[in-house]
Amino acid sequence: MDIILIKDVDNLGGRNELVKVKNGYARNFLIPQGFAVEANPSNRKQLEERLKVAAKKEAAMLAQINSVVAKLQEGPVKIGAKTGTSGKIFGSVTPLQISRAIRDQKGYDIDRRKISITDDVKELGTYKASIDFGNGQTATVDFEVVGE
Template identity: 50%
Template sequence: MEIILLQDVPRLGHKNDIVKVRNGYARNYLIPKGMAIAATESAKKVIAETIKQQAHKEAKIKAEAEELAKKLEGVKLTIGAKTSSTGKIFGSVNNIQIAEALAKQGFEIDRKNIVIAEDQVKEVGTYKAEIKLHREVKVSIEFEVVSE
């Protein structure tokens, strides 16, 4: 069954995408939850018109995200954490601390858009994090965890 997504669905597609899914998944989950509608001819025409109108806005948002990505490329963060004598961190460093460190440098980035490459950062050292600024624009930054 072909459907039109009304919002981003993880591992399926983005808003306004026309995707093919199994009938039961569409009828029992996506459509009742308001995540999708059936892809009829009239619905496809409406979505095509909506996409035309949003293309200009989308290009502007993507350009702003690319500009911010260029500024973020050279940024290196230092995050202080309380550690034991062996270098192990009490607790762990997560995306909240990275978002706060970026805010101190003047970059307002939502913590939900920050993904740390490793599962957990529990030792002093240098790590990488990926920041999703736009669905097509991602930037990788380095951060160093030091003992306070």
Template identity: 35%
Template sequence: MKIILTQEVSGLGTPGDIVEVKNGYGRNYLLPQGFAITWTKGAEKQVTSIKRARSAREIRDLGHANEVKAQIEGLKVNLRVRAGDGGRLFGSVTPAEVVDAVKAAGGPALDRRRLEMPGHIKSTGTYQVKIKLHPEVAATFDLNVVQG
């Protein structure tokens, strides 16, 4: 089955890639989850728009990725959340909240889908968060979750 990826799927490709997968994997997982669309001649236009949008927000090259890594690792990222007694949160910290906290701390705009969170963050404290900037470059920074 020939499909066009609309989101990054690890081990398969990035948005805009045209890939060949087994029928069951495409029909039962990728298409219903919204990770891909079926390939048609008309979908080629969608591929170009997806690739154009991706290139606008993607890290340009390895050197640029290393610059962004140095910038991120030098940040002190604090995230204020509502918490009850004992530092237990009402809910959990989402990747979107972490990306907003990085931007508020003076960091670059990041893609929330590239964050690797240390499980579900459900209490106050300091956590190590990793982000993949480039296939060869990953940055790690401390996220300080405080009651506020």
């Protein structure tokens, strides 16, 4: 029996996927539990519409991410830090500080959990951070640590 999965099912498939299973498994478990619907012509048409809508949303999101990446790569983000006489900073720069600097200087609110710093930032200078937007989309942003 052909069915359309409504939710992800382990060892079977993901959401909005058309799969073939045994009749008893579909009628006695998947359909009553709300994991799937029968793949009749009406449900297949609805699936096609859902996939078209999802593709449009993904394209719009990708365009928005590309505009954010272009804006972030225009120039480095400046982060102020208290320093000692030798140029070393007290503490280190965190993703939270980078997130706040991007929000203040570039106008984009990026979650700190999506930002990862490749190096330990303990001195003044220019460094790189990676931002993971999800769906395999990443960007590298330069940030400059300056003394306050």
